[in-house]
Amino acid sequence: xxxxxxxxxxxxxxxxxxxxxxxxxxxxxxxxxxxxxxxxxxxxxxxxxxxxxxxxxxxxxxxxxxxxxxxxxxxxxxxxxxxxxxxxxxxxxxxxxxxxxxxxxxxxxxxx
Amino acid sequence: xxxxxxxxxxxxxxxxxxxxxxxxxxxxxxxxxxxxxxxxxxxxxxxxxxxxxxxxxxxxxxxxxxxxxxxxxxxxxxxxxxxxxxxxxxxxxxxxxxxxxxxxxxxxxxxxxxxxxxxxxxxxxxxxxxxxxxxxxxxxxxxxxxxxxxxxxxxxxxxxxxxxxxxxxxxxxxxxxxxxxxxxxxxxxxxxxxxxxxxxxxxxxxxxxxxxxxxxxxxxxxxxxxxxxxxxxxxxxxxxxxxxxxxxxxxxxxxxxxxxxxxxxxxxxxxxxxxxxxxxxxxxxxxxxxxxxxxxxxxxxxxxxxxxxxxxxxxxxxxxxxxxxxxxxxxxxxxxxxxxxxxxxxxxxxxxxxxxxxxxxxxxxxxxxxxxxxxxxxxxxxxxxxxxxxxxxxxxxxxxxxxxxxxxxxxxxxxxxxxxxxxxxxxxxxxxxxxxxxxxxxxxxxxxxxxxxxxxxxxxx
Numbered sequence: 001x002x003x004x005x006x007x008x009x010x011x012x013x014x015x016x017x018x019x020x021x022x023x024x025x026x027x028x029x030x031x032x033x034x035x036x037x038x039x040x041x042x043x044x045x046x047x048x049x050x051x052x053x054x055x056x057x058x059x060x061x062x063x064x065x066x067x068x069x070x071x072x073x074x075x076x077x078x079x080x081x082x083x084x085x086x087x088x089x090x091x092x093x094x095x096x097x098x099x100x101x102x103x104x105x106x107x108x109x110x111x112x
Numbered sequence: 113x114x115x116x117x118x119x120x121x122x123x124x125x126x127x128x129x130x131x132x133x134x135x136x137x138x139x140x141x142x143x144x145x146x147x148x149x150x151x152x153x154x155x156x157x158x159x160x161x162x163x164x165x166x167x168x169x170x171x172x173x174x175x176x177x178x179x180x181x182x183x184x185x186x187x188x189x190x191x192x193x194x195x196x197x198x199x200x201x202x203x204x205x206x207x208x209x210x211x212x213x214x215x216x217x218x219x220x221x222x223x224x225x226x227x228x229x230x231x232x233x234x235x236x237x238x239x240x241x242x243x244x245x246x247x248x249x250x251x252x253x254x255x256x257x258x259x260x261x262x263x264x265x266x267x268x269x270x271x272x273x274x275x276x277x278x279x280x281x282x283x284x285x286x287x288x289x290x291x292x293x294x295x296x297x298x299x300x301x302x303x304x305x306x307x308x309x310x311x312x313x314x315x316x317x318x319x320x321x322x323x324x325x326x327x328x329x330x331x332x333x334x335x336x337x338x339x340x341x342x343x344x345x346x347x348x349x350x351x352x353x354x355x356x357x358x359x360x361x362x363x364x365x366x367x368x369x370x371x372x373x374x375x376x377x378x379x380x381x382x383x384x385x386x387x388x389x390x391x392x393x394x395x396x397x398x399x400x401x402x403x404x405x406x407x408x409x410x411x412x413x414x415x416x417x418x419x420x421x422x423x424x425x426x427x428x429x430x431x432x433x434x435x436x437x438x439x440x441x442x443x444x445x446x447x448x449x450x451x452x453x454x455x456x457x458x459x460x461x462x463x464x465x466x467x468x469x470x471x472x473x474x475x476x477x478x479x480x481x482x483x484x485x486x487x488x489x490x491x492x493x494x495x496x497x498x499x500x501x502x503x504x505x506x507x508x509x510x511x512x513x514x515x516x517x518x519x520x521x522x523x524x525x526x527x528x529x530x531x532x533x534x535x536x537x538x539x540x541x542x543x544x545x546x547x548x549x550x551x552x553x554x555x556x557x558x559x560x561x562x563x564x565x566x567x568x569x570x571x572x573x
Contacts, residue, residue: 009232012342012350019338019351022130023358030137030363032370032479035460038136039363040203041146043330045129046356047206048153049214049337050180051160052344056220057179058170065220066172070179072216077183078190079210080157084150085191086202087136090465091143 040087047080118163121155122348128152129352133359156348196466197426200459201258204326207333208251214336215244215303221343222299234294236339238287241299242306244336247329249310254322254329257314258458264322267315276316279309323459324367324375331360370454370518399535402553404562407494407529408569410553411437414491414527416447418483420520421463422456424497424533428559431470434496437567438472444570450476451483451493451520453501480520487524495522495530497559503544512542528552531562 030038053076057069129152135145164170187206194202218240222229229237256262269275286302317325334356341349368375411417419438425431438448450472456463464477487493495502506517522528523546530547532554546552555562 008345012345012347015347015350016338016342016354019126019354020358023133023355023360024362026130026133026355027137027359027362030366031139032366032454033461033464033477034137034139034142035363035367035370035454036199036203036462036465037142037146038133039327039330039360039459040199040206041132041136041149042334042356042360042363043203043207043210044146045132045149045153045352046210046214046330046334046337048125048129048156048349048352049210049217049340050153051156052217052221052337052340052346052349053213054157054160054170054176055164055344055346056217056224057172057176058164059224060172060220062223065223066175068216069220070175072213072220073176073179074183074186075209075216076213077180078187079206079213080153080187081184082187082191082202083206083210084146084153085188086194086199086206087146088143088150089191090199091146 037087037090040083040090044080044083044087047076047078047083050076050080052076113159113163113167115163118159119347121159122346123351125152125156125348126351126355128155129355133355156352195429196469197423197429197458198259199465200323200326200457200462201255203459204251204254204258204329207326207330208248208255211244211247211251211329211333211336213244214333214340215241215248215306218244218336218340218343219299219303221340223296227294229294231291233343234291236342237299238290238302240336240339240343241303242283242287243332243339245303245306246310246313247333247336249307250314250325250329253311253314254317254326257322266317269315272312272316276309276312279305279312283309323455324364326459327360327364327367328375331357331364334358334360367455367460370460399547399554400550400552402529402555404555404565405569406553407555407566408573410492410527410529411441411446411494411566412444412570412573414446416449416486416490417441417492417494418449418451418478418487418490418522418525420451420453420456420493420495420498420502420522421467422453422496422498422501423458423462424531424559426457426462426466427497427533428561430496430558430560430563431466431472433560433563433567435467435470435472437563437570438476440567440570448476449478449483449486451480451522452477453480453498453520456498456501480518484521487521490525492527492529493522493525495528496563497531497533499532499544500542502546503542504546505542505544508545514542522546523549526551530554531559532556533558 053069053072057073060066060069128148132145132149135141218237222237257264283305286305290298290302334353338350338353341353441448452463454460500514502520502522504523505512506514506519509515528551
């Protein structure tokens with residue numbers, strides 16, 4: 001392609017601005033019940049800084065760069081993977097599975 | 113993989129994140145939403161291996177894979193094993209390390225770009241380093257507060273405001289220095305000062321406001337991820353980071369509203385100075401404490417009982433026992449409901465999560481606005497380990513730290529029973545006048561043990 005439609009800078013700015021509106025919009029009607037899981041889920045999503053950490057680790061030449069980017073990968077992985085797992089655990093509890101319910105009441109009943 | 117191909121797949125990951133947040137906003141789709149988010153993050157992580165080094169194996173690939181494996185080995189067990197009570201501080205910790213990672217990414221990319229960096233890139237780098245470092249050290253302090261490794265009260269130190277202002281100015285000054293002259297040392301100094309500022313900034317925040325701060329720092333981290341996406345010219349990072357930044361800001365505002373506090377007031381010291389209005393006068397006043405049998409009798413002859421759970425319920429892991437008690441009362445024909453304050457516990461929605469774990473029927477959980485008008489018709493309110501959210505001082509004592517926060521009007525009910533571990537004030541550190549009221553009965557002890565005793569007493573009636 002010979003002519004670019006938009007300069008990179010401008011395209012990135014457009015993506016940034018539109019994402020702000022999408023971000024505002026998607027959570028504007030959330031009930032208080034879901035504040036914690038939503039915060040935790042959003043927290044996990046910003047763990048994709050892992051991608052940035054991998055990119056800079058690939059570029060790293062000096063020991064300092066390599067050390068810092070390795071630490072960044074570890075931290076970002078903890079954020080991302082741990083974040084999604086902990087959010088899933090919170091949300092599991094919203095699904096009242098009848099099976100578990102029975103098991104608990106059996107346990108409670110067994111003590112009488 | 114070509115740049116276009118990479119960006120295209122990155123866009124798919126971005127859409128996954130939008131759908132994830134959308135899904136997380138509604139109870140039915142929440143779990144699926146989280147899984148879609150995880151899918152997006154997995155896609156984004158895998159494809160970068162095919163893109164970053166033009167399709168060849170990455171430089172330092174073994175180290176990269178090893179670091180990821182190590183992160184998984186730390187993160188997954190932590191997330192699996194954590195108890196429901198400790199969930200908020202784990203989220204704070206995860207958020208902090210994410211902010212730290214973003215700051216490190218920006219630093220490394222800055223080192224690599226050297227003098228090739230454009231002014232805009234340097235500005236974005238400085239932004240990421242400052243905000244990421246603040247998020248990191250601030251989140252560590254919130255973690256320490258919630259884990260009660262340090263005091264949950266606001267920490268006031270001499271010349272606090274001046275110190276905070278001074279550190280803020282020095283952060284901005286060193287940031288401008290980096291932008292004006294470049295160089296590695298200025299950036300590292302800037303990062304260190306930002307870490308200090310993060311600590312000073314969160315220390316004076318009172319315990320009850322900590323959740324709002326966590327949410328705010330979460331939004332901050334999102335923005336740093338977006339900024340490092342700009343430095344790396346990575347569309348996916350910009351989308352993901354901005355989404356979190358924007359939705360996190362809205363969420364922070366919603367949480368502040370639920371607590372009846374302005375965001376500004378929370379952050380700039382409305383909680384500072386005197387943290388314990390009226391507590392001096394209340395030290396040695398008599399309270400009425402009862403036995404489990406007294407409580408069982410009160411409950412047994414009530415028409416309507418409202419259970420108000422708080423952090424003490426979470427600490428004692430008493431959610432199953434409280435449900436057993438509620439079921440028992442229902443079977444005796446008592447009308448039972450749970451009054452859920454939006455910020456009971458240590459995070460908004462904490463109680464809902466906890467009670468859902470015990471399979472409490474969703475329709476029994478009544479939110480504050482709906483339950484408040486019913487308290488005058490309620491015979492007994494059973495407050496299980498809650499304090500600040502039922503403290504009338506929020507209405508009657510201007511100047512006390514929680515003044516203006518909407519509360520559950522349990523003082524309008526016929527009788528109030530508090531299950532408490534001790535006379536210690538709540539998380540916000542304020543004395544509760546309701547404890548000394550004539551219609552209040554106190555049952556001291558661990559919430560779970562007390563409830564178990566009440567249940568057996570009730571069965572014996």
